[in-house]
Amino acid sequence: MVSSRFYQFLSIIPYILTILAVQVHAASRIVVSSATCIDGYSWMNNGQGDSPCLTVAYVEAACSENNYDQPILDPGYSYPLPNASTEFQNPCYCSWSSYNLMMACTLCQGTNATLQWPQWASACTTNLSWTEEYFPSGYVLSGNASIPYWATIDPTTWTYETFNILDASAIYQTNSSYITPNASPSSSSSSSSSKSTDVGAIVGGTVGGAVALLLLAIGAYILYRRHTYRKGHRAINRQGTAFIFPGTHRGIASDTSNFIPLITTETRK
Numbered sequence: 001m002v003s004s005r006f007y008q009f010l011s012i013i014p015y016i017l018t019i020l021a022v023q024v025h026a027a028s029r030i031v032v033s034s035a036t037c038i039d040g041y042s043w044m045n046n047g048q049g050d051s052p053c054l055t056v057a058y059v060e061a062a063c064s065e066n067n068y069d070q071p072i073l074d075p076g077y078s079y080p081l082p083n084a085s086t087e088f089q090n091p092c093y094c095s096w097s098s099y100n101l102m103m104a105c106t107l108c109q110g111t112n113a114t115l116q117w118p119q120w121a122s123a124c125t126t127n128l129s130w131t132e133e134y135f136p137s138g139y140v141l142s143g144n145a146s147i148p149y150w151a152t153i154d155p156t157t158w159t160y161e162t163f164n165i166l167d168a169s170a171i172y173q174t175n176s177s178y179i180t181p182n183a184s185p186s187s188s189s190s191s192s193s194s195k196s197t198d199v200g201a202i203v204g205g206t207v208g209g210a211v212a213l214l215l216l217a218i219g220a221y222i223l224y225r226r227h228t229y230r231k232g233h234r235a236i237n238r239q240g241t242a243f244i245f246p247g248t249h250r251g252i253a254s255d256t257s258n259f260i261p262l263i264t265t266e267t268r269k
Contacts (some may be wrong), residue, residue, distance in 0.1 A: 016177075025036070030066075030068075030069065031054075031057050031058055031067070031068055031142060031143065032057060032068075032069050032070070032188045033051070033054040033056075033057045033069065033070035033071075033105075034055040034069070034070070034071055035053035035070055035071060035072045035073060035109055036050045036051065036053065036072075036109070037052070037053065037105075037108035037109060038108065038109065038110050041104075041107075041108040043169070043172055043176075044089050044104050044108060044148065044150075044168075044172075045148070046145065046146045046147060046148050046178055047146040047148075047178035048143075048144070048145060048146060050145065051105070051108065052101045052104035052105045052108060052148075052151070053070050053101075053105040053109075054070065054107070055099035055101050055146075055147060055148070055151070056070055056097075056102050056104075056105055056144065057070040057100060058142065058143065058145040058149070058237075059068065059092055059097050059098050059101060059135065060092050060093055060098065060143045061092075061141075061142060061143065062091040062092050062135075062136075062139040062140065062141055063091060063092035063093065063136070063139060064087070064090075064092075064121075064141070066142045066165055068237065070105065072109070073105070073109050073111060073113070074108055075111055075129050076111070077111075077113060078106065078113040078114070078115055079102050079105070079106060079115075080120065081120060081123040082094050082120065082123040082124045082125075083123040083124070083125055084123075086118060088125040088127070089121070089124070089161065090126075090130075091127070091130040091133075091136035091139070092135070092136060093138060094120075094121070094124035094127075094130035094131050094134055095125075095130065095131070095134060095135050096131075096133065096134040096135075096151075096152060096153065096154055097134045097135050097147050097151045097152055097181075099115075099117060099120045099121075099155055099163065100148055100150070100151040100152075100153065100163050100168070101147070101151050101154060102162065102164035102173045103115065103162075104151065104168065104260070106174055107163075107165055113164060114163060114164075115162075116160070117155035117156060117161045117162060117163070118160055118161055120154075120155075134147075134151075134152035134153075134154075134181075135147065135152070135181040135182070137182060138182070139181070139182065140181065140182050141180065141181060144180065145180070146176075146178035146179060146180045147173075147178065147179050147181065148176075148178055148179075149171065149175045149176070149177045149178065149179060150168045150171040150172045150175070151171075152179055153168075153171060157241065
């Protein structure tokens, strides 16, 4: 009879498999924006149809381990300058596209609390060279996101060095293209290959964990059976030497001089 403990062990295997499946999955990345644009600003969207609020989230996420949440802007408030927090002191937040998209996100929500570029750039106190590019070299946008051409313009060329709808719209009318920063021709294939590798690792890890647990269960059962066998064998040995008497059925001999001993393990010793 199989021990109830063994059945208890088998019952927890599904829970262990669930834990393994969670552990082998890659850590999720979050790039979101709860801010939305009012009607009339769809021309600001990037090649994927993302609003400037979500697009700027992708820009900032490139320097934040692909995790960034662009919040809704409360009326009368502006988005924080780069020196407002150490987390904003990075080449992504100080770039031209960050400033342009951040101000576009401000305006498309129906508020005019925009900031001037000199004010934004001077707040990049860690490294002023970060303010000299539309997007920092060596970084890429996740999810194959793109940046509208108008958002890559040097902010010093805006009227009064401040992002505004009229200048940006005029540029969009002449060039409505999108740019994927630091992308190479093989980026798409590399991304697909990376995704395939991740899926393979997840499936392989889950299957491998299931096989390992199955082998563990089989091993535990074999050990249990061996333990049961040895326990029974020791119980027999503790009864002493057994005898078989010819001509009898219950081991009671009519002539004890003719008995034949059955040699057991104990007698061999």
